[in-house]
Every structure is written in C-alpha cells, then in structure tokens.
Amino acid sequence: MNGNKDFLAVILTVFGVVVFVGVFHFFGDELGVDSAYPPANVMLSQVDQGKRISRKCLPCHDLTSARRFTRVGPPLWEIVGKPAASVQGYVYSRAQLRARQDGVVWDEFSLDRYLDNPRDFIPGNKMAFAGLHLGAERKALIEYLKTLQDPKESRMAPLIDQAILSLSAAEDSSSFVERVKRGRIESEKCGACHDLGPEKKNIVGPYLMGVVGRPAGGVLEYPFSQPFKKAVAQGLKVWNTKNLDDFITDPDAVIPGTKMIFPGIKDDQRRQDLIVYLRTLK
Ligand code: HEC
Ligand code: HEC
Incomplete structure (x- = not known):
C-alpha cells in the first residue's frame, strides 16, 4: 500500500518537473531570456x-x-x-x-x-x-x-526587447497607431527638456531621436552628468525598452544623482505607450 503511494508520488514529481521545464522553456523562449541566439522571433x-x-x-x-x-x-x-x-x-x-x-x-x-x-x-x-x-x-x-556579436553582450538587448514589447502589445488590444498617438501626447512631458525631432538638438537634455537602441550617454557633444557617466561605466550600455521603462518610471532611482530632474511616469500604460512612440523616432 505504502509502496504504491511512494511510487505514485515519484511519478507525480517527475511529471511536475517535466511540465515545469517545458513551460519554462516555452516562456523563456518567448521572452528571449537566456535562450540561445538568435531570439525565437527573428526569422x-x-x-x-x-x-x-x-x-x-x-x-x-x-x-x-x-x-x-x-x-x-x-x-x-x-x-x-x-x-x-x-x-x-x-x-x-x-x-x-x-x-x-x-x-x-x-x-x-x-x-x-x-x-x-x-x-x-x-x-x-x-x-x-x-x-x-x-x-x-x-x-x-x-x-x-x-548577430555578429558575443551572445551575452547587452547590445542584443534591443532584440530581446522586441519580444517583450510584442508580448505586452499583444495584451493591449488597442492598435499600434492608437498607442503611438497616446505616446506622442505623453512625450510632451519630455519636450520641455528634450528635442524629439529630426534636428537632433541638445537642449536641457540630449536629443531623443533614435534613443531606443542607442548607446546610453552616446550623444558625444552632450555634457552628461558624472552620475550618468558612472552608470554607463558600470554597465548601462544600450537604451532598450526595458531599461528605458525603468528609467522613465523613476530616473533618480535608476541613476542616483542624474541631472534629469523628472519625477517619472508611474502609470504602466502611459509609459509603455510613450516607449512605443519613442521607438518610432528614427
Ligand atoms: C570597396 C571596399 C568596401 C566594400 C565593398 C564595403 N565597404 Fe564598408 N567601408 C569601407 C571603407 C574604406 C570604410 C571606411 C569609411 C571612411 O572612413 O570614410 C567603410 C566603412 C563602413 C562602415 C562604417 C564603419 C564605422 O566604424 O563607422 C560600415 C557600417 C560599413 N562600411 C559596412 C559595409 C557593409 C555592410 C558592406 C557590404 C554590403 C560594405 N561596407 C562594403 C570599404 C568598403
Ligand atoms: C526637466 C528636464 C527633463 C525632462 C522633463 C526629461 N528629461 Fe530626460 N534628461 C534630462 C537631462 C538633463 C538628461 C541628462 C542626464 C544626466 O546627464 O544625468 C536627460 C537624459 C535622458 C536620457 C538619456 C539619453 C542618452 O542619450 O543616454 C533619456 C533616455 C531621457 N532623458 C528620456 C526622457 C524622457 C523619455 C522624458 C519624458 C518622459 C524625459 N527624459 C524628460 C532632462 C529631462
């Protein structure tokens, strides 16, 4: 009787592990996290x-x-x-x-x-x-x-990122165009300090044209603050939708002492729409 129960327990455990590993692989791939290069979404x-x-x-x-x-x-x-x-x-x-x-x-x-x-x-x-x-x-x-890079390099983050963004886009039923429109309105908050247009002017902050996928602190002629440069030296490499999302939520929490004096956008939907818009600035 006892033996039978133990046997059943073993079977259930094995089954559980198999399902867990399977699910992890599936979602791990979807997110592009730790899966082998290239991410599953690149043809x-x-x-x-x-x-x-x-x-x-x-x-x-x-x-x-x-x-x-x-x-x-x-x-x-x-x-x-x-x-x-x-x-x-x-x-x-x-x-x-x-x-x-x-x-x-x-x-x-x-x-x-x-x-x-x-x-x-x-x-x-x-x-x-x-x-x-x-x-x-x-x-x-x-x-x-x-693909010509070390797979662990964070330069591939924008690619991983696309997977994350397409996931969140799938959750949101409104159209891409709607999101871009809402994001553009949201970006007026940034416009006080940043040029978002094709002129690429540095005003209070560096220009934001092409910011998604761009090296952080990469605008050469803009004088970034010391705390910002330190964050870059410590591994903040390329702006992708993930680290941009964190930064816009609370700039000072991500880069303590940054001279971007901005309280952050706490509403997830607004931030995501803004990032969808920023991605179109090419
Ligand atoms: C006939 C030789 C030649 C061919 C063919 C050629 N390139 Fe180049 N490429 C150069 C030279 C020389 C430079 C440096 C330009 C300069 O300093 O003005 C360059 C620069 C570049 C740069 C800029 C690098 C940097 O660090 O700024 C890129 C990107 C590039 N090439 C991509 C390509 C790609 C992709 C191809 C194939 C489709 C290609 N090139 C074909 C000679 C060539
Ligand atoms: C009050 C002015 C101000 C506002 C408003 C502002 N920023 Fe900034 N931003 C800055 C300054 C100044 C820097 C340079 C930070 C440093 O050197 O520490 C900066 C830096 C940045 C960077 C880094 C750029 C790079 O090239 O690495 C990004 C990205 C950014 N801001 C995005 C935004 C977005 C998106 C918004 C709107 C939600 C926004 N900022 C609103 C002033 C502002």
Missing part, C-alpha cells in the same frame, strides 16, 4: 539571406572579430549599436569622423541609409561601395550584422 531565413549578401562586404571588411583588419575597411564585428568611426586602430576619413561628431550611431536606421547609398549618407566618406538599393536586401543584411 532565421532572413539572417541566412543576410549572410549571403554580406559576401559583398568581405573584400573590404572582416566580419569575424572586432580586432581583425583587412587592408581596406574597419572590422564589422559588433558594428550594430556602435557610434560611427569608433573602431580603435582604424584610420577613418575626415567625413566619417565628422559623422561620429554629429552623433551618428550604427543602429538599424542609419545602417539602412548608409548601405543604401554610402556617399549620400556621409558625403566624402571613403567606402567605395555603390550601395544596396533593395530595401529587403539591406534589412536581411542588417539582421545578419546584428
């Missing part, structure tokens, strides 16, 4: 396609390591999320260095424009490449370039 075929297209870059760029130089161009390992002209040890053209001063960061948007027509995006730069004129090719290539 593999697109990455593969991008890899094929990247052969066009190989005569001039190494894509396997941040430190391996060809005789022509800088290595492209970890290029996504980096400020322009920031590979140590590579001699850039003056035009490319100026782009860095202008705050160009290699996010999806600027890569897309640069790869479409390098000479048009950064006049006078020395990349002798006519450009990829098909949007779909550039998109695939950029998806591939995103």
Whole structure:
C-alpha cells in the first residue's frame, strides 16, 4: 500500500518537473531570456539571406572579430549599436569622423541609409561601395550584422526587447497607431527638456531621436552628468525598452544623482505607450 503511494508520488514529481521545464522553456523562449541566439522571433531565413549578401562586404571588411583588419575597411564585428568611426586602430576619413561628431550611431536606421547609398549618407566618406538599393536586401543584411556579436553582450538587448514589447502589445488590444498617438501626447512631458525631432538638438537634455537602441550617454557633444557617466561605466550600455521603462518610471532611482530632474511616469500604460512612440523616432 505504502509502496504504491511512494511510487505514485515519484511519478507525480517527475511529471511536475517535466511540465515545469517545458513551460519554462516555452516562456523563456518567448521572452528571449537566456535562450540561445538568435531570439525565437527573428526569422532565421532572413539572417541566412543576410549572410549571403554580406559576401559583398568581405573584400573590404572582416566580419569575424572586432580586432581583425583587412587592408581596406574597419572590422564589422559588433558594428550594430556602435557610434560611427569608433573602431580603435582604424584610420577613418575626415567625413566619417565628422559623422561620429554629429552623433551618428550604427543602429538599424542609419545602417539602412548608409548601405543604401554610402556617399549620400556621409558625403566624402571613403567606402567605395555603390550601395544596396533593395530595401529587403539591406534589412536581411542588417539582421545578419546584428548577430555578429558575443551572445551575452547587452547590445542584443534591443532584440530581446522586441519580444517583450510584442508580448505586452499583444495584451493591449488597442492598435499600434492608437498607442503611438497616446505616446506622442505623453512625450510632451519630455519636450520641455528634450528635442524629439529630426534636428537632433541638445537642449536641457540630449536629443531623443533614435534613443531606443542607442548607446546610453552616446550623444558625444552632450555634457552628461558624472552620475550618468558612472552608470554607463558600470554597465548601462544600450537604451532598450526595458531599461528605458525603468528609467522613465523613476530616473533618480535608476541613476542616483542624474541631472534629469523628472519625477517619472508611474502609470504602466502611459509609459509603455510613450516607449512605443519613442521607438518610432528614427
Ligand atoms: C570597396 C571596399 C568596401 C566594400 C565593398 C564595403 N565597404 Fe564598408 N567601408 C569601407 C571603407 C574604406 C570604410 C571606411 C569609411 C571612411 O572612413 O570614410 C567603410 C566603412 C563602413 C562602415 C562604417 C564603419 C564605422 O566604424 O563607422 C560600415 C557600417 C560599413 N562600411 C559596412 C559595409 C557593409 C555592410 C558592406 C557590404 C554590403 C560594405 N561596407 C562594403 C570599404 C568598403
Ligand atoms: C526637466 C528636464 C527633463 C525632462 C522633463 C526629461 N528629461 Fe530626460 N534628461 C534630462 C537631462 C538633463 C538628461 C541628462 C542626464 C544626466 O546627464 O544625468 C536627460 C537624459 C535622458 C536620457 C538619456 C539619453 C542618452 O542619450 O543616454 C533619456 C533616455 C531621457 N532623458 C528620456 C526622457 C524622457 C523619455 C522624458 C519624458 C518622459 C524625459 N527624459 C524628460 C532632462 C529631462
């Protein structure tokens, strides 16, 4: 009798563990948390396609390591999320260095424009490449370039992030357009200190165009406070929807002593809508 009960207990425990592990795997994947790169929501075929297209870059760029130089161009390992002209040890053209001063960061948007027509995006730069004129090719290539990094690097946070955002978007039944509209209204609170437009002016705070996916403190010509720089040195790397959400909830709690004097937005829905809007600032 007792033996039977024990046996039943063992069976139930094993069953419980199997279900638990299964559920964890499923949701772990959904969130992109700790699952292997690439996150489940990135279409593999697109990455593969991008890899094929990247052969066009190989005569001039190494894509396997941040430190391996060809005789022509800088290595492209970890290029996504980096400020322009920031590979140590590579001699850039003056035009490319100026782009860095202008705050160009290699996010999806600027890569897309640069790869479409390098000479048009950064006049006078020395990349002798006519450009990829098909949007779909550039998109695939950029998806591939995103994979050129150590999987544990926080640069991939924006990707993980997309999964989280699409989850929360699914919970919210209102349309994307509605959320963007509400977010834009919410952003008027930021407009007192931040330029959100294409002019990229630094006023009281740094400009916010392209902030989602941008390195924190990456606006070179803006004088960030010491506490802010310390937070960056201690590992605040790229603004993604998660850390931006935390920061906007209570800036001083995330970066004690920051000179962004703002009480924070406590309402989850308003913050999320604002972030949906900020993501459109490209
Ligand atoms: C004919 C050689 C050549 C080819 C082909 C080429 N590039 Fe370049 N690329 C360069 C050079 C040279 C630079 C440096 C530009 C400068 O300093 O003005 C550069 C710069 C870049 C930069 C900016 C790097 C930085 O640190 O700011 C990116 C991004 C880039 N290339 C991507 C690509 C991609 C992606 C491809 C393939 C679709 C490609 N390039 C094809 C020569 C090339
Ligand atoms: C009262 C002025 C003020 C308001 C209002 C304000 N900010 Fe800021 N913000 C700043 C200042 C100043 C900094 C620089 C912080 C530092 O150096 O410590 C900053 C920094 C930031 C950064 C870091 C940018 C970077 O390049 O790393 C983000 C992101 C940001 N603010 C977002 C927002 C958002 C979103 C809102 C609206 C909800 C907002 N801020 C409202 C003044 C403000």
